[in-house]
Amino acid sequence: MNKQFIYPQNMRASATLWLWSLKDFAIIVVGALFSAMVLATTRILIPAVLTAAFAFLSIRNDETTILDFIKYAVRYFISTQQYFEWGLKSKPLTKQKKEVSANVQVQQKEKE
Numbered sequence: 828m829n830k831q832f833i834y835p836q837n838m839r840a841s842a843t844l845w846l847w848s849l850k851d852f853a854i855i856v857v858g859a860l861f862s863a864m865v866l867a868t869t870r871i872l873i874p875a876v877l878t879a880a881f882a883f884l885s886i887r888n889d890e891t892t893i894l895d896f897i898k899y900a901v902r903y904f905i906s907t908q909q910y911f912e913w914g915l916k917s918k919p920l921t922k923q924k925k926e927v928s929a930n931v932q933v934q935q936k937e938k939e
């Protein structure tokens with residue numbers, strides 16, 4: 828009997844099931860069971876909403892979750908100072924002013 832084994836491309840990658848890592852998937856399943864019990868007995872939706880929010884935020888794509896992406900976006904747009912450097916890199920400002928003034932003089936002579 829020949830058995831064929833299929834291995835993932837990256838052997839160091841964490842194990843995943845559909846869109847979640849196995850740890851997150853186990854938490855989602857336990858949370859869904861708990862939410863179903865609470866909903867059936869008390870008609871409270873809060874655990875189901877929390878489980879659904881966790882399931883959405885823990886969706887994994889290329890080792891990055893949606894929660895990580897939101898953290899990176901908040902850090903980039905809100906909490907971290909951006910550094911911009913303004914200036915001319917190609918020529919010093921004095922040479923550019925001379926070239927502009929020479930071009931303006933040429934254009935004025937052409938108009939005359």
